[in-house]
Amino acid sequence: MSRTTLRNVGIIALVALAVATIPGGSDTAELVLAILGLGFLTAIAFLVYRLYMEHKFTLWSMSDRHRAQLYAGVTVAFMTLTATDRLLGNGFGTVVWLALLAGSVLAVYNAWVESRRYSI
Numbered sequence: 430m431s432r433t434t435l436r437n438v439g440i441i442a443l444v445a446l447a448v449a450t451i452p453g454g455s456d457t458a459e460l461v462l463a464i465l466g467l468g469f470l471t472a473i474a475f476l477v478y479r480l481y482m483e484h485k486f487t488l489w490s491m492s493d494r495h496r497a498q499l500y501a502g503v504t505v506a507f508m509t510l511t512a513t514d515r516l517l518g519n520g521f522g523t524v525v526w527l528a529l530l531a532g533s534v535l536a537v538y539n540a541w542v543e544s545r546r547y548s549i
Contacts (some may be wrong), residue, residue, distance in 0.1 A: 495539075499537060513526065
């Protein structure tokens, strides 16, 4: 192992030791993780906004039915991923989780295929 790798591992070990032993360390770690999670969600929201702005013409040139199918598929996928912890708690929930994700992927794929088809 190189010296840089050993130094980095030592830094991570010291931070982990501080979080485990200093009073309030776990609360601070939860705060940092919450801030990182909000930053990640902000980055995803910005990506969705940019994708919408770049493909606005394609979205509005789709038929109402296929646009609704696209939005419904994305919404179902988002809600399914949000409820992952609850759905994967038992066997039936796992089947429902897989079915919802598969259905939303198929809906988005069908809307994408229809958006690429040229028809008048």
